[in-house]
Amino acid sequence: MNLVAPPAARIGAGGLVVDGLEVRRGGQAVLRGVSLAVAPGEVLAIEGESGAGKTTLLRAVAGLLPHSGQVSAAARPALVFQQHALANRLSARGNVLVGTLGRVGFLRATLRLWPAAERALADDCLERVGLAGLGARRADRLSGGQRQRVAIARALAQRAPVLLADEPVASLDPGNAEAVLALIRDLARHEGLAVLLCLHQPALAQRFADRRLRLHEGRLHPP
Amino acid sequence: MRRLAILAALAALYALSIWVVAPDPGRLWTGLPRLAGWLAGGFPPDFSGPADLARRAAETVGIATLGTTAAALLALPLAILAARPVAPLPWLYQPARALLDLLRGVDGFVFALIFVAAVGLGPFAGMLGIALHSAGSVAKLWSEALEAADLAPVEAALSAGASRAQAATVVLLPETLPQTASALLYVWEFNIRASTVLGLVGAGGLGQELKNAVDLLDFARVLAILLIITALVLTADRLSAALRRALL
Numbered sequence A: 001m002n003l004v005a006p007p008a009a010r011i012g013a014g015g016l017v018v019d020g021l022e023v024r025r026g027g028q029a030v031l032r033g034v035s036l037a038v039a040p041g042e043v044l045a046i047e048g049e050s051g052a053g054k055t056t057l058l059r060a061v062a063g064l065l066p067h068s069g070q071v072s073a074a075a076r077p078a079l080v081f082q083q084h085a086l087a088n089r090l091s092a093r094g095n096v097l098v099g100t101l102g103r104v105g106f107l108r109a110t111l112r113l114w115p116a117a118e119r120a121l122a123d124d125c126l127e128r129v130g131l132a133g134l135g136a137r138r139a140d141r142l143s144g145g146q147r148q149r150v151a152i153a154r155a156l157a158q159r160a161p162v163l164l165a166d167e168p169v170a171s172l173d174p175g176n177a178e179a180v181l182a183l184i185r186d187l188a189r190h191e192g193l194a195v196l197l198c199l200h201q202p203a204l205a206q207r208f209a210d211r212r213l214r215l216h217e218g219r220l221h222p223p
Numbered sequence B: 001m002r003r004l005a006i007l008a009a010l011a012a013l014y015a016l017s018i019w020v021v022a023p024d025p026g027r028l029w030t031g032l033p034r035l036a037g038w039l040a041g042g043f044p045p046d047f048s049g050p051a052d053l054a055r056r057a058a059e060t061v062g063i064a065t066l067g068t069t070a071a072a073l074l075a076l077p078l079a080i081l082a083a084r085p086v087a088p089l090p091w092l093y094q095p096a097r098a099l100l101d102l103l104r105g106v107d108g109f110v111f112a113l114i115f116v117a118a119v120g121l122g123p124f125a126g127m128l129g130i131a132l133h134s135a136g137s138v139a140k141l142w143s144e145a146l147e148a149a150d151l152a153p154v155e156a157a158l159s160a161g162a163s164r165a166q167a168a169t170v171v172l173l174p175e176t177l178p179q180t181a182s183a184l185l186y187v188w189e190f191n192i193r194a195s196t197v198l199g200l201v202g203a204g205g206l207g208q209e210l211k212n213a214v215d216l217l218d219f220a221r222v223l224a225i226l227l228i229i230t231a232l233v234l235t236a237d238r239l240s241a242a243l244r245r246a247l248l
Helices: A054-061 A092-098 A106-110 A116-128 A144-157 A174-191 A202-208 B002-021 B025-041 B050-081 B090-105 B108-119 B123-148 B152-159 B164-175 B177-195 B206-215 B219-247
Strands: A016-025 A028-038 A043-047 A068-073 A078-080 A162-166 A194-199 A211-216 A219-221
Touching: A016 A054, A028 A043, A028 A054, A028 A194, A028 A219, A043 A174, A043 A202, A054 A162, A054 A194, A078 A144, A078 B152, A092 A116, A092 A144, A092 B152, A092 B164, A106 B164, A116 A144, A144 A162, A144 A174, A162 A174, A174 A194, A174 A202, A194 A202, A202 A211, B025 B219, B050 B090, B050 B123, B050 B164, B050 B177, B050 B206, B050 B219, B090 B123, B108 B123, B108 B177, B123 B164, B123 B177, B152 B164, B164 B177, B177 B219, B206 B219
Parallel strands: A043 A194, A043 A211, A078 A162, A162 A194
Antiparallel strands: A016 A028, A016 A068, A211 A219
């Protein structure tokens, strides 16, 4: 069964191709030969029970875990973490600027002398996620939904063509969950991002993803 | 069996301590009238030459403040090198921890003694002594605060392409500011107390004035200096507590 759809030829330079990904932990295989592809502008949802290996898959694709197999993307994918992973004492803008650290030198970043272009990009990212005007607010003074939007804005500030989102709505109420997923879908549609999304709610995956796969015992299956 | 071994070790420690210290309540008892005499001789305390006393008090506060500031500057890179999750050079982690243990292990008094020999008598030697010892203490407290922090934002920064040093200075330091600032204030407050005795080795401050008064058996002067030290320490304590509360 070919689960790597759409065909790799359509993926192009802006997409994500994962081929034969394996992750072992304590001698046990957590992921066994996972292959998938996500085209620019497409949202692929990975469903699965807790402990199925969804987070491991995203972290391996993001390069945070040692793995074997191939991960091909034009640039380092941006990762939206399950629990926001925001720095509470930084402002919303300060957190978004963390996404630019790969391009800003140590001294400038340490002294908060961010280049004007990066500051403008951070404000633009906040605007794109619907948080214009909240840049100066401290992260711990934002609501759960706003915090997740800041986390998405931080990922956008990386200017990565591939967005990975690990259970991005796990801690949100139903209304906020739908709004955040709609935002992710719109970003894929309008900005051509290839989105690989892990969700444990099949109903939400059905509504907001273009394709769905299920991760079970370290392998991908049809939903 | 394990409990017995601990008890035996404790008993040995106490036996050794008693043997070397030879505490003698009888000697204390016979010395009490002499102490009471000195205390009585201290009244009224002698605050004459207030300009001299104020200068010595200012030296004490200056030694503590500049010493703690210099310690913080030395401690910052050391703390980052010695905090496992963000240590930019993992091979330097153990040497960095060994260095800060060494700095903490030598008292500021001893460092001041060495600096008096190197840079001469006066508060500058005291400041250097305080700085070197406190750098180890501050770095240790800071590295522990960095290691105990929520590392999720650090991981997010690393996944965005930040270096470990960037993740430390941009994300982790602001996140741990209440703990690190609180630790620094505590060390400053401690250094106000510590710098009062540095005068005993010629490193300036109220300790210098105290030593002169004790050498002359001028107990009215001794009492005045002790009262000033107490006021300084209490003020530093209150100020530091208020600043800590404001930071949290």
